[in-house]
Amino acid sequence: MNRTIIRLTVGALLSIVLFGSCKKDPVSNLTNDESRIYVTNYDTTANFSSYSTFSIADSVAVIQDNQFAGRQKNGFDSLAVNAVTRLMQQRGYQEVGAKDNPDLAIDISRIYNTSTGVFSYGDYWDYYGGYWDPYYWGYPGYGYYDPFAVGVYTIQTGALEIDLLDLKNATVNGNKLKAIWTGMARGEQVFNTANVSNEVTSLFEQSAYLKK
Amino acid sequence: MKAIIQRYGVIAFLLLAVGTAAQAQYHNDLQFNVNYNVNIPSGSFRNFINNPAWKGFTAGLAYPVTSQLRVGLSVGYNDYYQKYPRQVYSEGAGSDVSAVLSNSVQQIPLLATADYTLLKKGLIRPYVGAGAGVDFVSFDQYLGEFDNPQSSAHLALRGEAGILIPLSSYSATAIRIGGSYNYAPYNRDGIKALDNWGIHAGVSIPIR
Numbered sequence: 001m002n003r004t005i006i007r008l009t010v011g012a013l014l015s016i017v018l019f020g021s022c023k024k025d026p027v028s029n030l031t032n033d034e035s036r037i038y039v040t041n042y043d044t045t046a047n048f049s050s051y052s053t054f055s056i057a058d059s060v061a062v063i064q065d066n067q068f069a070g071r072q073k074n075g076f077d078s079l080a081v082n083a084v085t086r087l088m089q090q091r092g093y094q095e096v097g098a099k100d101n102p103d104l105a106i107d108i109s110r111i112y113n114t115s116t117g118v119f120s121y122g123d124y125w126d127y128y129g130g131y132w133d134p135y136y137w138g139y140p141g142y143g144y145y146d147p148f149a150v151g152v153y154t155i156q157t158g159a160l161e162i163d164l165l166d167l168k169n170a171t172v173n174g175n176k177l178k179a180i181w182t183g184m185a186r187g188e189q190v191f192n193t194a195n196v197s198n199e200v201t202s203l204f205e206q207s208a209y210l211k212k
Numbered sequence: 213m214k215a216i217i218q219r220y221g222v223i224a225f226l227l228l229a230v231g232t233a234a235q236a237q238y239h240n241d242l243q244f245n246v247n248y249n250v251n252i253p254s255g256s257f258r259n260f261i262n263n264p265a266w267k268g269f270t271a272g273l274a275y276p277v278t279s280q281l282r283v284g285l286s287v288g289y290n291d292y293y294q295k296y297p298r299q300v301y302s303e304g305a306g307s308d309v310s311a312v313l314s315n316s317v318q319q320i321p322l323l324a325t326a327d328y329t330l331l332k333k334g335l336i337r338p339y340v341g342a343g344a345g346v347d348f349v350s351f352d353q354y355l356g357e358f359d360n361p362q363s364s365a366h367l368a369l370r371g372e373a374g375i376l377i378p379l380s381s382y383s384a385t386a387i388r389i390g391g392s393y394n395y396a397p398y399n400r401d402g403i404k405a406l407d408n409w410g411i412h413a414g415v416s417i418p419i420r
Contacts, residue, residue: 013288013300022268023267023291023316023318024267024291026293026295026354026359027354027357027359029295029314030314030356030357031297034298034312034356035312035357036356037309037310037311037355037358037359038309038310038311038355039308039309039310040307040308040309041306041307041308042306043306044305044306063274078351079375105221183418186356186358187356187357187358188357202222202310205310206300206308206310207308
């Protein structure tokens with residue numbers, strides 16, 4: 001009887017584990033577009049209609065693991081600058097040069113963060129006997145000792161960041177350039193040139209207050 | 213690879229159950245129950261997930277106190293999931309997030325159970341049951357691909373009714389069909405409970 005109970009218990013636990021492994025993975029059920037999030041923050045005290053002009057940097061800052069890695073202007077960057085310029089103009093703001101005393105400054109950044117870690121091959125070795133039955137080697141009924149196998153992974157995530165700075169009130173703000181709006185896009189293929197227009201448009205669409 | 217493991221695992225489990233049933237022809241005290249469940253969220257749980265959990269499962273042992281009353285232990289698994297289309301969510305004054313939101317909930321109720329069979333004999337034997345124990349919950353809310361997992365344990369109560377259909381007049385092995393209401397208080401992000409209705413179909417096998 002004891003053996004029967006043990007077998008049933010093991011069977012039940014095995015079934016639960018199997019059902020558990022059937023858990024629907026929400027991330028694998030997302031398209032690249034659905035994986036991306038768009039986050040905007042704004043200064044609730046700012047009066048966006050009080051600004052008339054803006055200037056936008058023609059290159060993009062690259063920030064790698066919190067370190068400034070220089071300015072670049074690749075195809076994605078140019079499209080991002082153009083999209084932001086177009087949408088700001090559609091909202092009633094006039095683009096001027098940086099030396100023409102703009103009310104607003106716009107910086108765009110590409111932010112990369114790298115994380116590393118270790119993982120074990122537990123899932124692989126847990127079922128090793130299922131792939132390579134010891135019978136194959138002339139040892140029927142034998143099992144395997146799991147090795148202490150680990151692997152190293154490196155993941156790089158990226159984000160597109162757009163910052164709107166208040167130049168008009170810099171002096172009033174204690175000689176500081178205050179960010180009155182920030183927009184960030186994160187997720188799969190965020191730096192794909194095919195996605196940049198949609199990303200910037202999404203950030204503006206959820207910021208209806210951002211208008212002259 | 214996972215599909216192969218699952219396929220072989222399920223086959224192994226079925227062989228185990230059938231083997232046990234064959235042995236059990238000679239014993240009829242302790243019962244082993246295994247059920248496939250479909251669980252449907254109810255109450256405030258439906259504000260987060262409407263979709264039924266199609267991958268539900270319970271298994272348990274029931275010891276006969278009398279010819280009609282059995283007490284035992286039960287463990288189960290339910291996987292709830294729902295994806296909502298992209299929407300802008302306010303995260304407080306001046307902060308907005310546009311995202312496809314996915315809610316993923318896994319429940320593992322571990323319950324002490326009691327079942328009472330209303331008829332001692334018959335081709336169809338109604339039963340009622342109750343359970344109380346702990347609900348181990350994994351709640352994961354995704355904004356796009358970014359998640360915020362939380363695991364916790366809570367009180368779980370179950371009320372259940374159904375029928376047992378013995379395979380023959382002399383067999384203690386029976387088909388088990390029924391429904392349940394699972395009370396599962398919870399408290400996170402405005403979710404007060406993970407209550408759900410369940411329907412199940414399975415088999416009850418004597419093992420001693």
